[in-house]
Every structure is written in structure tokens, then in C-alpha cells.
Amino acid sequence: MQVYISADMEGVTGLVDAEDVQLGGRDYAHGRAMMTEDVNAAVRGALGAGATRVLVNDAHSTMRNLLVDQIHPEAVLVRGKPKRMGMLEGLDGGSEAVLCVGYHSRAGALGVLSHSYMGHEIEDMWLDDRPVGEIGFAHATAAALGVPVVMLSGDDAACDEMTAWDGTVATVAVKYARDRFAARLRPAAEARRAIEEAAAEGVRRAAARPRPTGADGPVTLAVRWQNASVAAELEGIPGVTLRDSRTVLVTGPAPQLFRLFGVFMRVAASLTGQHPYC
Structure with missing residues (x-):
């Protein structure tokens, strides 16, 4: 095991x-x-x-x-x-x-x-509208x-x-x-x-317990950033849209979104340079 x-x-x-x-x-x-x-x-x-x-x-x-x-x-x-x-x-x-x-x-x-x-760069996140x-x-x-x-x-x-x-x-x-x-x-x-x-x-x-079967159905991730420039930059990634000037949305299987979110963070880090616990 x-x-x-x-x-x-x-x-x-x-x-x-x-x-x-x-x-x-x-x-x-x-x-x-x-x-x-x-x-x-x-x-x-x-x-x-x-x-x-x-x-x-x-x-x-x-x-x-x-x-x-x-x-x-x-x-x-x-x-x-x-x-x-x-x-x-x-x-x-x-x-x-x-x-x-x-x-x-x-x-x-x-x-x-x-x-x-x-840290403070991400104000909030939702998965299928759930915080x-x-x-x-x-x-x-x-x-x-x-x-x-x-x-x-x-x-x-x-x-x-x-x-x-x-x-x-x-x-x-x-x-x-x-x-x-x-x-x-x-x-x-x-x-x-x-x-x-x-x-x-x-x-x-x-x-x-019986092993879960897993699920590859789509979910929607929303991320609200402290900095509007991060959201504007991320909108350039195919499939990413804006809900408002600081919140991006993307839909797909959860593992795919988890990997894509890592890209989001690298983009944000390149634009902000903020320390995590400001």
C-alpha cells in the first residue's frame, strides 16, 4: 500500500x-x-x-x-x-x-x-463557487x-x-x-x-474502504488577486477569463487546474515580488 x-x-x-x-x-x-x-x-x-x-x-x-x-x-x-x-x-x-x-x-x-x-497577493479563491x-x-x-x-x-x-x-x-x-x-x-x-x-x-x-473511482468532470476555479495587473496578465492564458478586474476564472478537471494554478503563481510572483506575510 x-x-x-x-x-x-x-x-x-x-x-x-x-x-x-x-x-x-x-x-x-x-x-x-x-x-x-x-x-x-x-x-x-x-x-x-x-x-x-x-x-x-x-x-x-x-x-x-x-x-x-x-x-x-x-x-x-x-x-x-x-x-x-x-x-x-x-x-x-x-x-x-x-x-x-x-x-x-x-x-x-x-x-x-x-x-x-x-500571502496577501491572493485575497480569495473559490472552487465551483465554494470558498x-x-x-x-x-x-x-x-x-x-x-x-x-x-x-x-x-x-x-x-x-x-x-x-x-x-x-x-x-x-x-x-x-x-x-x-x-x-x-x-x-x-x-x-x-x-x-x-x-x-x-x-x-x-x-x-x-x-472501497477505493474512490475519481472524477475527471470539469470544475471552475476563481481566484481574486490583490493586484489587478496579475489578473490582466493571466487573461492572456487560453481558457482564462475575467469575472471582474481582479478575479480570474478557468474551468477544467481539478488536476489540470491545480497544475495551471502553479503557472498563475509564477506569473504573479514575477509581477509583484511580495513577501507572504505582509
């Missing part, structure tokens, strides 16, 4: 500030170690529940955050960028379950380090590929967002948001035990 782990950083145990998660931040080195330990807990849980192969995708920022020499020895790591599928690079029909480690709530939510992909962030978009893409998301760790806001999207997913709150850059922390050892247990529970559930 192959299990896929997408590892973000903002929802990792103990981390609350940009200094914890950004290259050059005063506590970034410590943040990398904390991220690695959360991922290792998920790997242990997956293996303990019967996984025969665990593929881990470093999905945060530079995608070179996890400590290679400290990652679980039985995990296969995908590292670096660019990646065609970004936060879901390497996910395909060969996987039987997805674990999301260290995820965070979407832009506008009062969650720790909340945003949708690009969506990184959690929902990953879930919808995995479902379209026929692979269920079975576990998520992050702060309580991220867990609530996942539960609202799919109540069958096992969630682990490793911290409780007090504000966007403040949280009540769960003790690290306790949080990692909970991640390991939830990962095992999720993998066992996936093994016991």
Missing part, C-alpha cells in the same frame, strides 16, 4: 510566525527540525498501519525545508522546485491515501499563518485522481476547515489559534503521538 504525504510548514507543531517558516527567518532552522519531526510521526503511523511505501513531498515555499539526513529512513522524499504539481507533486493513482501534514487555513480565516498560497484554500484544493484534486485524503494536521482552524470540506478525514490540532501569529501550543511529544495515531487511523480506514 502506497501512502502519499504532502508536508506544509505553517501548521507544524510549535510554529506561529513568519520567522519560524521563511528562509532567513531567525527561527527557520528550528522550524525545519519541527517540520521534520511532524512528518516522521506521520510516516511512522502510516507504516505501522500497513503502508509498504511512503512518498513525502516537501510542499512549503522553496520546497527544501525537510532535513534530508533526519527524515524517516523508509520515506522517499520529493524535494525542490519547480514542480509541475507543486504541493501534490508525485501524487497519482498509484497512491491509496493522502496525509496532509502541517497545513493551514485559507486566506481570511483567523488561523495561525492563514493565507492561500501567496477554498490549500486544504480544499488539495482534497478536490486528490479526489479527482481517485485518492482519498485521510488525515490532516495543523492548527484548530485548519482542522475545522478540513472537517467542513470532508468530515471523514482524521484531523489533529497541534495548536489552537489565538490570532494569526499567536497560538496555544500542544506539547510537542503529545502532538506527535496524536499525528502518528491519526495517520495510522486514516491509513487503516483507506485500506478498509
